[in-house]
Amino acid sequence: MRPIRLPEVTIGISGSPEIFSRGIxxxxxxxxxxxxxxxxxxxxxxxxxxxxxxxxxHSLYRVSRPRGGINDWLHWIPVALHKKLEHLFxxxxxxxxxxxxxxxxxVNPISFGxxxxxxxxxxxxxHIANMARENLDKDGPLLVVASGRDTICVSSTIKRLAxxxxxxxxxxHPRTHLNRFDLVITPRHDYxxxxxxxxxxxxxxxxxWITPREPPGRNVVLTIGxxxxxxxxxxxxxxxxxxxxxxxxxxPLVVVNIGGxxxxxxxxxxxANQLACMLQNVLPSCGSVRISFSRRTPEKVSKVxxxxxxxxxxxxxxxxxxxxxxxxxxxxxxxxxITADTVSMLSEACTTGKPVYVIGAEQCTWKFADFxxxxxxxxxxxxxxxxxxxxxxxxxxxxxxTAEAAHVVKMALSExxxxxxx
Numbered sequence: 273m274r275p276i277r278l279p280e281v282t283i284g285i286s287g288s289p290e291i292f293s294r295g296i297x298x299x300x301x302x303x304x305x306x307x308x309x310x311x312x313x314x315x316x317x318x319x320x321x322x323x324x325x326x327x328x329x330h331s332l333y334r335v336s337r338p339r340g341g342i343n344d345w346l347h348w349i350p351v352a353l354h355k356k357l358e359h360l361f362x363x364x365x366x367x368x369x370x371x372x373x374x375x376x377x378x379v380n381p382i383s384f385g386x387x388x389x390x391x392x393x394x395x396x397x398x399h400i401a402n403m404a405r406e407n408l409d410k411d412g413p414l415l416v417v418a419s420g421r422d423t424i425c426v427s428s429t430i431k432r433l434a435x436x437x438x439x440x441x442x443x444x445h446p447r448t449h450l451n452r453f454d455l456v457i458t459p460r461h462d463y464x465x466x467x468x469x470x471x472x473x474x475x476x477x478x479x480x481w482i483t484p485r486e487p488p489g490r491n492v493v494l495t496i497g498x499x500x501x502x503x504x505x506x507x508x509x510x511x512x513x514x515x516x517x518x519x520x521x522x523x524p525l526v527v528v529n530i531g532g533x534x535x536x537x538x539x540x541x542x543x544a545n546q547l548a549c550m551l552q553n554v555l556p557s558c559g560s561v562r563i564s565f566s567r568r569t570p571e572k573v574s575k576v577x578x579x580x581x582x583x584x585x586x587x588x589x590x591x592x593x594x595x596x597x598x599x600x601x602x603x604x605x606x607x608x609x610i611t612a613d614t615v616s617m618l619s620e621a622c623t624t625g626k627p628v629y630v631i632g633a634e635q636c637t638w639k640f641a642d643f644x645x646x647x648x649x650x651x652x653x654x655x656x657x658x659x660x661x662x663x664x665x666x667x668x669x670x671x672x673x674t675a676e677a678a679h680v681v682k683m684a685l686s687e688x689x690x691x692x693x694x
Contacts, residue, residue, distance in 0.1 A: 298690045299412045300439070303330040306395050306427050308420035311567070312616050316443045316499040317417045320457070323503065323678030325694030326415065333395035335422045351422045397426045401433035408437045413690055419443035428452035439685060443499060447483040450491060455684055457493045457677050459615075460646065464639035473638075493680045495673035496646060497619030503674060507603045507624075514600030522559030522586075524606035524662050529621075530577070531614030532568025537636040539613070544576035547631050550658025551609070555586055557662040562601060564590040566614060606665065609656050612636050612644055622652040625670040629656035 303326045307314035314332070321330050337351055404414040416438050418427035424446045431440040431452055445458040464470050465482045474482055488494060518525065528551065533539050551561065563581065565574050581587045590597055602620055607627040610617050612635065621628045630653050633644040647653035651668040685691060 297408065297412055299693050300326075300415050300685065300690060301329065301412050301693045302326070303415040303417060304400055305330055305332045306416065306418035306423040307332055307334045307392075308422045309334055309336060310420060312498070313420035313423075313444065315501055315616065316419050319499045319501040319503070319674045320417055320441065320443065320678060320681070321415075322501055322506075323499075323674045324415070324681060324692055326692065332392050333400065333426075334392050335395045335420075335426055337422065351425065395423070395426045397429035397433065400426075401430045401438070404430070404434045404437040412693075414438045415692075416440045417443065421446075439688070439690065441681060445484060450489060453491065455491050455493060455681060457495065457499065457680075458488075459497060459643065460494045461639040461643040463488060463494075464642040467642075470638075470642075491684075493677050495677060496650070496671055497622065497643070497673055498616045499674045499677060500616060500620045500623075502599060502602050502620040502623060506599060510599035511603035514597065514604060517597075518600055518604040521604075524558060524665075525560045525562065525604060526554075526558045526607050526609060526662050527601040527605040528561060528563040529601075529608065529610045529614065529617045530563065530565045530569050530573065531611045531617065532566060532570060532573070534568075534613050534640075536638050536640045537613035537632065539611075539632050539635045541572055541576055543611075543632050543635070544573045545580075547609075547611075547656075548576055548580040550631070550656060551581060551587075552584075553658040554660055554662050555584065557660070558586060561587045562590065562597070562605075563587065564597065564601070565592070566617070568613075607662055612640075615640070615643060618647065618653065619671060619673065622647060622668075622671040623673075625667055627666050628653045629660065630654070631656045 303321050303324070305314065305317040305321065307317065318330075321327060335351055400414075400416070404416075407414070414434075414437060416427055416430055418424070418440070419442070421444075424442065427440050427442055428446075428449070430438055431454070439454045441455045441457060442453040443457045445462040446453070446456065450456050463484060465474070465484065466487065471479070528547075530544075530547075555561065561581075561584075563577055578589060582589050602624060605624075605626060607629065608621040609629045609631060610621060612618075612630050612632040618628065618630070628647075630644065630647070633641070633648075633655060636644055644653070648655075650671075652671060682692060
């Protein structure tokens, strides 16, 4: 992979570093991430923050929804309305009839490593906006990075309450009111509904309700895939950490990543059986095969691979216990076989420049089919047929979405007279 180079500190006319010529009030030294509790969304935010050189200088706040009982049927409504309804249900029915958790300011603590986050706070737009205004003179402006539908109200409110103290980046398309954010970072396939092919699939009376309805504006940054944390520094670190376990495995090392069916990419045990059979066909040309599953993988799907492949000496199936080998796999694999449903895993694998084979792309519909098409047109991915010689390699220009998005953020900050202290 090509290393990600961050711009060097420029020198102003006076010969002083740019941080002094612009003044401390225009230098961003910290970031706030607004998450929704889903790894796919929050990893995009953390990846962008890493790309901007702010790793270890960010705090994670999370928008949480009430869960349990009737709450599980209300995930489609705006989170603020959901919480009001939860309060109403609590008063009318009481907690015995509805399994509603007690309200707490803090949610479950997690760890992101040595320089990461030890605790996660409930996202409160007023609190974060006040913090940005009060600390502006001391710490400079605040970078706010959010991702996911439930975070839109919080991040846009922060922008409204503290416009002179924050720079707000919303990852994933918010569907409406893009002017509420300084930047929106979203994959190109989110604009698939505007293509002639998509318009033919939408009944005319529904077209006004399908978003987005306008082409991307000046504050929209388009990517091919999802942002992520698997940059060159992370992969170098993972290569070292997993050296003893992966470096000496027989080559080629083929990594198989299994996701899970989704609304726009449906599959069942039939595809799992098909993939298991295909893997058996290519095993003679493989040195080693390592299979891992995601949180979304149904048990009936994972059982297929355990039953059909676990006894083969070339195959290792990670059972989910111990350290997650995902980054190690990205660093040491010679080729990947990935199910089409997982945009994040495909995006990460396609940053390595190594062969990426996709299974199940024909099951994807709507914009996710467009994403698969874009990867194949770029030469970054090929359909997996089970007839490949896995010892034969091929290459392509690696995806570099996270670094490119970080560069655009820096340029937008520069237009505002701000910069990032790295």
